[in-house]
Amino acid sequence: MSRLVYILPIVLAEACASSGSGSRSASDRAKSGKTVESAKIETPAVRAGDAGAQAQPGEEEVPEWLKKKSPDDPVVLESRARAAKEHRQLLQLFNEKAAMIDFANGIDASEAEFIGRAYFTMEFGACGVTEEARDGGAEWLIRPRVGATGHRLTEFIRIDKSTGAARYGSGPATEGKDVIEYKRRLLQENVERFSNRGAVQ
Numbered sequence: 001m002s003r004l005v006y007i008l009p010i011v012l013a014e015a016c017a018s019s020g021s022g023s024r025s026a027s028d029r030a031k032s033g034k035t036v037e038s039a040k041i042e043t044p045a046v047r048a049g050d051a052g053a054q055a056q057p058g059e060e061e062v063p064e065w066l067k068k069k070s071p072d073d074p075v076v077l078e079s080r081a082r083a084a085k086e087h088r089q090l091l092q093l094f095n096e097k098a099a100m101i102d103f104a105n106g107i108d109a110s111e112a113e114f115i116g117r118a119y120f121t122m123e124f125g126a127c128g129v130t131e132e133a134r135d136g137g138a139e140w141l142i143r144p145r146v147g148a149t150g151h152r153l154t155e156f157i158r159i160d161k162s163t164g165a166a167r168y169g170s171g172p173a174t175e176g177k178d179v180i181e182y183k184r185r186l187l188q189e190n191v192e193r194f195s196n197r198g199a200v201q
Contacts, residue, residue, distance in 0.1 A: 084194040091187040098180050103164050107176070109133040112140035112159040115176045118183035119157055119166040120144055122174070130157065138162070 101111050112133045120130050128146040134156075135141075141156040155169030164176025 080194050084191060087187065087190040087194060091184070091191055094184060094187055098184065101164070101176075101180075103176060107140065107159060107161050107164045109135075109140060111164070112161075113142065115159050115164055115166055115179055116140070116142035116157045119159075119168075119174065119179045121186065122179060122182045123157075123168055133159070144168075 097114055101107070101114065107115070109132075113130065116130050116133065120128060124144060124146055127148065128144060129150060131143040131145065133140040133142050136156070136158065138161055140159040140161060142159065144153045144157055145151060146153060153168075158167050158169075159165070159176070160173070165173040166176060166179050167173040
């Protein structure tokens with residue numbers, strides 16, 4: 001049995017525990033003609049691990065209880081500091097992995113999975129996971145799973161082995177470097193959001 005079976009419920013429970021936003025939701029993708037096996041797709045913030053199924057870190061949502069407190073409240077300051085530290089660690093890990101990718105040298109399976117996770121966030125938001133890359137000839141095929149229960153999309157995220165360009169199904173391709181830069185900016189925004197000491201937005 002695949003390790004995905006064991007990991008998926010735990011990862012998704014954490015991934016979909018809160019609400020947040022991504023760039024384009026899977027529900028929007030469904031409206032454009034791509035079938036999604038889920039009636040409603042949430043896109044919350046998550047903390048990503050490195051396992052067979054990968055949670056997608058997205059824009060961090062500030063909890064309602066935190067919004068109601070004064071920015072100088074010790075609880076707020078402690079919560080902000082802890083969140084900022086976690087996001088800095090995520091960004092550092094992301095940058096370290098991104099720096100290891102040599103697009104001129106072709107894309108291997110682990111690099112494809114890294115790009116695929118970033119592409120998932122860009123296309124579908126934060127709530128969901130991606131499976132391990134499969135060999136699809138000239139492309140790596142990565143199955144996306146969306147929502148709190150991990151429903152599978154009907155198409156694959158496709159990563160070009162030569163260039164690292166990413167696309168979903170037969171849709172338009174996005175350069176791998178652009179996908180990585182999108183995810184980097186999102187993680188940087190999370191760090192900045194929780195590092196600022198002003199009023200909670």
